[in-house]
Amino acid sequence: MNAPPPDRHEEHRGDDRDPREVREINATMDLALRIGELLLSSGAGAGDVSAAMNNVARSCGLRGYSADVMFTELTMSQQSSPDQPALIQIRQVRYREVDYGDLTEVDHIIRDLVAGRIDRGEARARLNRISSTGHQRPRWSVTAALGVMGAGVGALLGGDWVVVLVSAAAAMLVDRMQRRMGKRRLPTFYQQVAGGLLATLIAVGVTATPAEVSSSLVISTSIVMLLAGVNFLGAIQDALTGFPVTAGARILEAFLNTSGVVAGVSGGLQVADVLGIDLGRVNPGAYTIANVPVMVVGGAVAAAGYAFSAYAPVRSLAPIGAVAAVAVGVYAAAYDRGFGIAWSSALAALLLGLVSYPVASRAKVPSLVVVAACITPFLPGLSIYRGLTLLATDAASALLAMVTAVAIALGLSSGAILGEYLAQPIRREARRLENKLAGPRLVGPYTVLGASGTRRRQRKRQRRREADAD
Structure with a gap:
């Protein structure tokens, strides 16, 4: 008895992802990887780099992702559902001269992004300025x-x-x-x-x-x-x-x-x-x-x-x-x-x-x-x-x-x-973070809190910009 022919829709179901969604996911993972690369090359510990990448991804609304930190390589993947192919990005880390000035500016980018004061586009622009400029001292x-x-x-x-x-x-x-x-x-x-x-x-x-x-x-x-x-x-x-x-x-x-x-x-x-x-x-x-x-x-x-x-x-x-x-x-x-x-x-x-x-x-x-x-x-x-x-x-x-x-x-x-x-728990006790202790953070914010509120503020700014453009 011959087997029934495969369903064409079932065969190609994993390729039906919206291209705009793929671009958004890739842009978020690229930002997280570039931030992690700069932190790791500047002497940050692997735990801090992993937490920073997770904070950036979550603040930009990314879900179903995983981040891995190695000595010379950073990897990030995202899979929305089991029947869709995973999106994977890898970035090589080549150590450069430590620059705590750049590290401080990147730390401010992460904190502003987590707090909803900037969106992904502005964070990317600020990161580009940091990467393209040299040291600030002779x-x-x-x-x-x-x-x-x-x-x-x-x-x-x-x-x-x-x-x-x-x-x-x-x-x-x-x-x-x-x-x-x-x-x-x-x-x-x-x-x-x-x-x-x-x-x-x-x-x-x-x-x-x-x-x-x-x-x-x-x-x-x-x-x-x-x-x-x-x-x-x-x-x-x-x-x-x-x-x-x-x-x-x-x-x-x-x-x-x-x-x-x-x-x-x-x-x-x-x-x-x-x-x-x-x-x-x-x-x-x-x-x-x-x-x-x-x-x-x-x-x-x-x-x-x-x-x-x-x-x-x-x-x-x-x-x-x-x-x-x-x-x-x-x-x-x-x-x-x-x-x-x-x-x-x-x-x-x-x-x-x-x-x-x-x-x-x-x-x-x-x-x-x-x-x-x-x-x-x-x-x-x-x-x-x-x-x-x-x-x-x-x-x-x-x-x-x-x-x-x-x-x-x-x-x-x-x-x-x-x-x-x-x-860290002592300083943030007023914000009730003592029950969410996940490890010390020498770089970046403690964790992403109120992500839904952050996304609401981002959507509100987007609607405001669209209204001003109209």
Whole structure:
């Protein structure tokens, strides 16, 4: 018995979607993906990027969608019903220079879109302006800011005025060299090798002078800006917020970059041996603890310098310096009372998480800008560097250093996230958001509330524009 011929209408039912509806869906997904790309390339965590994409899509009235965040790829799909083909868009994320100024403007776009103050067309136009314009500061000022950051780190790690000056000079010279290498599109690993080599040669040159300085301390302070503490911290944050694949990729990147620094430092020490310069016994990652006032000032200077070098708005520099100074003071007090480096870091990060939310709100910047800048003095980069350097000669010390780095990163990440958990419901208690807690948000609004009201306002503005056009 022959089977009945297939129903032509049944066969093509999945292709009967209104073209205007398809264009609307594609436009919304494209906006969400472009916003997510800029946030991820600017250092936002995978959880924040996923929440921002969901907020944008929901504010524009999109339903039946899913968003996926990977380390180098963003994916978004939409399927209105099971009998219709899914619409899928994929966007590659190629990391660029972090720009907290652009990040702040994108954060304002998301908040205005969620609140219904702008529609999708205006959000797209504003995003195009951000993407098409360059940085708002001359490059020489960024190099100078990195020098200020290096000086602050030198003071924070207990260096005298010679070490502070060398740290500042090394940070600026390494930045200029890596900038030139980046224009030639050399991979980051080779830039790290060259940076570690240059910083070590600077330390070798200083040690060859009559100045009485510790070669180990000079090397440690000169390579701090090269160490991948931020990436390692972001990896722990992604792991804690449910993005293990992205966390694994970031951990691999952090260790690869730090390995480049280790190779560069090793090359510099070999050059010193060839030239016959006696550096004494070099202790990798060595530093001392400065007195509390110097630590507080050094931490504030380092945080503000990093924020300026990352193009954070000028209005946020003073609050960032003040918050960093308080956090360093808390860390020093806890460490003096025997809490240990990991717990002291966690307490300081908890304070940052609690304070960054209201401070960022007053400065009109995302919380990520405040947290990332203020957490700079506590990064575990030196412990990672020490562990990788000692891996071939002293396995026990290397393991201890790596465990210390993981403990510091866990303390900083968990403390900052816990602070956000506690701060956001408290601030929004009047809006009854404590029962809707879905996770900390360092970028973008907390969630999309009153979406139906937002859409009503958008439709009302559309009808008003149509009436004015008639």
